[in-house]
Amino acid sequence: MGRAPCCEKMGLKKGPWTPEEDQILIDYINLYGHGNWRALPKQAGLLRCGKSCRLRWTNYLRPDIKRGNFTREEEDTIINLHETLGNRWSAIAARLPGRTDNEIKNVWHTHLKKRLKPNHGSNDNNRQAKAKAKVMTTAHTPGSPPESSSEVSTVTTSENNGNMCATKIETHEDHVSEIDENFWSEVLSADNSSMAGDFQVVGSDPQLHHQYFPSSPLPKLEAVNEYGPNIYDSDTNMDFWYNLFARVGDLSELPEI
DNA sequence: AAGTCGACCAACCGCCTTCGA
């Protein structure tokens, strides 16, 4: 048996709040606080359900709410936090003073998600469009023999936080890994470097790599863009792998960076 | 000028968690 919606009672108003209702709610909370949301509307004389009052207060009327457009820094923070926290909007909001989970959720769906998608025409998207959804794990450690076919390791995921399609990473004899295109655009947007072009994996962070590809050689990230090859420093490389495994594996199992 | 479409965002819905009796 499901619980009846809280606003199902006859006579309770729904829809946009009027300035008068806002003022009543503000005045009441300023005077008495909001100890009991269910009881609040009746005591304040509002024809609203408690849930609606709570939402209106936390998302709009709270005095510490910062209105206006998100700054680039805030957007980057959201993107970075979303990388690690997923769609836990309230957790992300807790790291952004003055911003609500609802607001962040809206910004994500209307702005930031697009920024991470390829083929949208912006500089970012042009950049992302250049990136091929392909990684080549070319690198055995110099002098080491190629891995045998029995040492193929595979990581698969059909969905991670509902954001991506099937992802499959395999290290085969031909050292080619096919990865979903959205994944790469997300990885590209997640870091602030000017990555573009094809990616080549030519070495690796031992700790991360061994955890997920225990039997294959250690790759390192190299981006090939219009300015030529660019091998990343160890931090960037680690960030890359962190982002990668955050999508294909269980984040909680990742080691601390 | 009117109609259509898409972006934006406030608000709702339903599920899950927490807490107290």
Next chain:
DNA sequence: TTCGAAGGCGGTTGGTCGACT
């Protein structure tokens, strides 16, 4: 320990507005 009430959270909806045809 159980159960119901209340709060919290994330997904979704629907109204509004501006751009475009």
